[in-house]
Amino acid sequence: MVNQLLPLALTLPAVGAAILGIGALWAPSLRAQRFLIGSIATALVGSSFILFGIAFLQYQTPFYVEGWSWIATEAVQVPLRFQIDTLSLWMCLIVTGVGALIHLYSIGYMGEEEGAWRYFAFLNLFIFAMLVLVLADSLPLLFLGWEGVGACSYFLIGYWFQDSANAQAAQKAFIMNRIGDLGLLAGMIWLYAETGTFDIDQLKGYIYSGDVAVGVGLLFFLAATGKSAQIPLYTWLPDAMAGPTPVSALIHAATMVTAGVYLTARMDFLYNSAPEALGLMTGIGALTALLAALIATRQYDIKRILAYSTVSQLGFMFAAAGAGAYTAAIFHVFTHAFFKALLFLGSGSVIHAIGTQDIRQMGGLRSYMPLTGWTFWMGTLAIAGLPPLAGFFSKDEILHALYARGTGGEGAYLVYWVILLITAFLTAFYMGRLSWLVFEGKYRGEAAPHESPAVMTLPLLLLGIGSIGAGFVSLSPLFGSSWLREHWLSQSVKELSLPSLTHSAETFLIFLSVGAGIGGLGAAWWLFGRGGIEAEERLSASLGQLHHLLEAQLRVDALYERAFIQPYYVLADLAKDVWGVWVGRLLPQGLAQSLERLGKALVQPQVGSLPAYLTYLILGGLLFLIWTLSL
Amino acid sequence: MLTLVALGIFALVALVGGSLAVMLRDPIYAVLSLVKAMLGLAGIYFILGAEYIGAIQIIVYAGAVLVTFLFVVMLVNLMPADIPPLPRGLNLYGAIALAAAWMLVLTQALTAILDLPDPAEARGASPDQYLFGTLPSIGKVLFTAYAFPFELLSITLIVGLIGASVLVQKRSEP
Amino acid sequence: MRPEILYFSLTLAAALFSLGLLGLLLRRNLLLAFLCVELMLNAANLNFLAFSRYHNEPTGAVFVLFGICLAAVEAVIGLGLIVRTFRAHQDLGYTNLSALRW
Numbered sequence: 069m070v071n072q073l074l075p076l077a078l079t080l081p082a083v084g085a086a087i088l089g090i091g092a093l094w095a096p097s098l099r100a101q102r103f104l105i106g107s108i109a110t111a112l113v114g115s116s117f118i119l120f121g122i123a124f125l126q127y128q129t130p131f132y133v134e135g136w137s138w139i140a141t142e143a144v145q146v147p148l149r150f151q152i153d154t155l156s157l158w159m160c161l162i163v164t165g166v167g168a169l170i171h172l173y174s175i176g177y178m179g180e181e182e183g184a185w186r187y188f189a190f191l192n193l194f195i196f197a198m199l200v201l202v203l204a205d206s207l208p209l210l211f212l213g214w215e216g217v218g219a220c221s222y223f224l225i226g227y228w229f230q231d232s233a234n235a236q237a238a239q240k241a242f243i244m245n246r247i248g249d250l251g252l253l254a255g256m257i258w259l260y261a262e263t264g265t266f267d268i269d270q271l272k273g274y275i276y277s278g279d280v281a282v283g284v285g286l287l288f289f290l291a292a293t294g295k296s297a298q299i300p301l302y303t304w305l306p307d308a309m310a311g312p313t314p315v316s317a318l319i320h321a322a323t324m325v326t327a328g329v330y331l332t333a334r335m336d337f338l339y340n341s342a343p344e345a346l347g348l349m350t351g352i353g354a355l356t357a358l359l360a361a362l363i364a365t366r367q368y369d370i371k372r373i374l375a376y377s378t379v380s381q382l383g384f385m386f387a388a389a390g391a392g393a394y395t396a397a398i399f400h401v402f403t404h405a406f407f408k409a410l411l412f413l414g415s416g417s418v419i420h421a422i423g424t425q426d427i428r429q430m431g432g433l434r435s436y437m438p439l440t441g442w443t444f445w446m447g448t449l450a451i452a453g454l455p456p457l458a459g460f461f462s463k464d465e466i467l468h469a470l471y472a473r474g475t476g477g478e479g480a481y482l483v484y485w486v487i488l489l490i491t492a493f494l495t496a497f498y499m500g501r502l503s504w505l506v507f508e509g510k511y512r513g514e515a516a517p518h519e520s521p522a523v524m525t526l527p528l529l530l531l532g533i534g535s536i537g538a539g540f541v542s543l544s545p546l547f548g549s550s551w552l553r554e555h556w557l558s559q560s561v562k563e564l565s566l567p568s569l570t571h572s573a574e575t576f577l578i579f580l581s582v583g584a585g586i587g588g589l590g591a592a593w594w595l596f597g598r599g600g601i602e603a604e605e606r607l608s609a610s611l612g613q614l615h616h617l618l619e620a621q622l623r624v625d626a627l628y629e630r631a632f633i634q635p636y637y638v639l640a641d642l643a644k645d646v647w648g649v650w651v652g653r654l655l656p657q658g659l660a661q662s663l664e665r666l667g668k669a670l671v672q673p674q675v676g677s678l679p680a681y682l683t684y685l686i687l688g689g690l691l692f693l694i695w696t697l698s699l
Numbered sequence: 700m701l702t703l704v705a706l707g708i709f710a711l712v713a714l715v716g717g718s719l720a721v722m723l724r725d726p727i728y729a730v731l732s733l734v735k736a737m738l739g740l741a742g743i744y745f746i747l748g749a750e751y752i753g754a755i756q757i758i759v760y761a762g763a764v765l766v767t768f769l770f771v772v773m774l775v776n777l778m779p780a781d782i783p784p785l786p787r788g789l790n791l792y793g794a795i796a797l798a799a800a801w802m803l804v805l806t807q808a809l810t811a812i813l814d815l816p817d818p819a820e821a822r823g824a825s826p827d828q829y830l831f832g833t834l835p836s837i838g839k840v841l842f843t844a845y846a847f848p849f850e851l852l853s854i855t856l857i858v859g860l861i862g863a864s865v866l867v868q869k870r871s872e873p
Numbered sequence: 874m875r876p877e878i879l880y881f882s883l884t885l886a887a888a889l890f891s892l893g894l895l896g897l898l899l900r901r902n903l904l905l906a907f908l909c910v911e912l913m914l915n916a917a918n919l920n921f922l923a924f925s926r927y928h929n930e931p932t933g934a935v936f937v938l939f940g941i942c943l944a945a946v947e948a949v950i951g952l953g954l955i956v957r958t959f960r961a962h963q964d965l966g967y968t969n970l971s972a973l974r975w
Contacts, residue, residue, distance in 0.1 A: 677968065687797065690800055697807070717889050717893070721893070721895060726902075740889075740918075740919060743919065760915070771952045771956060775904075781902070783902065798898070802888060831928075831930055831931045832931070832934050839931070845932075845939075856946055
């Protein structure tokens with residue numbers, strides 16, 4: 069029964085995108101029915117979530133939904149086939165569940181927008197593409213979904229394309245992602261050259277030599293750094309905040325950017341035989357987490373802080389995946405989806421209310437918009453890792469995995485563990501700073517803040533409940549057993565086994581991570597809870613140059629500008645000069661001129677005299693005769 | 700032997716007629732010389748055994764086509780004085796050389812065929828049985844294997860007829 | 874049929890053809906040049922007939938028949954064109970007919 073419903077669950081968002089997109093293009097009068105459009109989009113994604121929920125409850129064994137033959141040549145055969153196993157189903161639940169809530173929220177947030185039909189059509193299309201990505205059972209199909217979400221992300225970042233800055237942000241995201249996609253494509257082809265198949269299940273059956281596993285693993289990780297915004301390709305994500313806030317919540321926080329983590333978990337069989345790739349992954353993840361957290365402490369744009377927070381949390385996920393603890397990474401994807409979507413939607417609610425993103429213009433908003441304020445605080449506490457909120461469990465699991473691997477003989481992981489512990493402290497610190505500056509103290513802006521409509525606060529409430537309770541699906545060994553890891557994801561993901569820790573070591577770890585969270589929050593309270601915005605000014609003054617460097621986001625964009633873009637322009641100019649002059653002008657001109665000369669020469673024998681033509685004819689006939697008879 | 704002598708006479712008539720047609724300055728004489736050449740050819744056709752074709756050659760070519768030429772000569776009132784003299788010098792020798800080259804090439808091409816055995820005799824047919832040019836044998840082929848081209852030919856004749864009348868018609872000048 | 878008769882006919886045809894060709898090259902009058910074309914056509918007809926005789930096959934004779942018919946059509950059209958040319962130029966010399974040159 070469920071097997072027949074699943075194709076429906078997959079296609080409902082696509083149907084929505086088609087109806088809304090084509091329908092509104094075809095009948096412009098439909099575009100004004102914004103509430104109807106939003107409701108249709110929400111209902112379709114919601115039904116998709118319910119169908120996946122039924123599939124989740126009745127799940128027995130992995131199964132496949134066969135579409136049709138997609139690529140069928142003699143050399144390559146790729147069927148359009150979807151694989152429902154515990155991992156993909158879990159991702160589907162996150163995507164459609166959070167997606168449905170964000171759709172609902174968008175009805176309120178985008179209600180005034182002229183182009184709401186476009187927005188909802190792309191949002192639905194994004195959900196579809198994301199489902200294709202996670203359900204794909206072969207690499208080309210996964211790539212299709214991968215590109216599909218990238219394209220939707222591009223369209224939605226550039227939703228307000230009239231402003232050229234937004235269009236440029238969209239292009240930046242698109243181009244940075246292309247660099248990563250090259251890795252995915254190259255890795256895919258390499259794997260095919262090694263094994264002769266694209267099918268993920270069949271790929272699992274092969275034994276990979278170290279070189280292939282490391283090479284392909286690094287290529288796939290390059291793809292992941294693009295999609296999931298890790299060093300060196302992370303700079304697009306903060307700029308992607310140019311899109312509507314619900315888009316940032318859905319695509320650039322909860323779902324699309326976790327595709328890289330999903331890819332890593334999906335390719336577990338590959339990474340398990342590539343410890344070098346895993347080590348690099350953890351290193352990059354930890355470094356990204358730390359740098360992004362540092363930058364986040366010195367930003368003033370509410371969405372930009374959350375964007376760097378997302379980059380930082382994605383770094384946590386990759387650090388976990390790099391330790392071989394793929395389920396911990398997926399677990400963090402799950403909890404992060406709740407509290408980061410909640411935080412983004414809360415920030416959207418604030419922006420919706422007062423029309424600015426600068427936290428210096430905010431303050432004391434909790435008394436004006438209590439529901440937004442309380443749920444935002446809930447998200448802050450969750451991401452800070454306070455027990456028993458969601459973030460505590462997943463972050464603890466990650467730190468636990470790194471520590472276990474570090475003490476198990478791989479010392480580098482201990483360094484990464486320390487970095488992540490510092491990052492956890494910084495996370496709590498910048499989130500506490502954000503919450504106190506925005507929601508506590510005195511209101512510093514001019515606009516009159518007001519609470520958002522129920523259609524926006526309801527998703528906030530539901531996500532808030534999720535942020536509180538989501539962590540209980542995977543308890544750390546100290547409190548019981550992890551259902552998510554041991555009973556669900558273990559069916560489809562093979563983890564590297566971690567060295568087990570003593571009871572006291574685990575207790576120590578929990579105290580450390582909770583301590584980092586509480587310490588960060590406490591530091592934030594000490595500074596901003598008591599001092600407010602004046603403390604912020606004092607702090608930035610005392611940090612001096614460091615403050616400016618961090619506020620300018622470490623000037624990475626300028627560095628890339630000088631290191632890649634300028635040389636590229638130089639190269640392009642050179643090509644324009646050399647290639648353009650020779651191939652673009654001189655060669656065609658010479659060709660044209662010589663042809664013209666040839667034409668003029670050929671015209672000479674055409675004297676226009678009939679006797680001459682007669683002579684040509686007779687002479688030609690003679691030569692032809694001689695030639696045919698070979699006399 | 701007698702056949703060869705007769706052939707030679709008719710060939711001489713044809714060649715002399717042709718040469719005069721090419722060289723005479725008076726257009727009337729030139730056309731009449733060509734009539735002579737046609738008659739000589741008709742004689743050769745008779746000797747070769749194609750009586751019907753020979754008769755057609757006389758009636759259609761000598762009788763109709765060349766008479767039409769004569770009509771046109773009179774219509775445009777072409778006088779010997781209107782005809783430019785034959786070129787001399789390099790042009791003349793060049794033209795003769797070109798024609799001689801054609802002659803050479805054509806005879807060379809044709810001698811290649813002469814190495815073949817006579818297919819008719821190889822089939823065992825005696826000289827008396829050469830029936831290819833008689834009216835019944837031509838008619839049989841014409842109305843069976845070549846019935847369709849024959850019909851096409853009639854259309855071509857009509858087209859020619861209409862075309863000629865359209866071409867020669869005097870139109871009022873604008 | 875003895876091959877020498879075929880040889881004789883073919884040589885005669887070649888000679889008549891070349892003669893016509895020579896006339897075509899020498900004559901500077903449309904009508905007389907056209908006359909030479911008729912001679913060349915007849916040479917071709919003679920070839921057809923000689924081979925028809927050689928193979929004892931009526932097909933060649935039928936082609937001569939076709940050829941004569943087409944020659945009649947060709948003569949009529951050609952002469953019509955000559956008459957028109959004469960009306961246009963009051964002259965049948967074709968050396969100067971070059972209006973269609975580029």
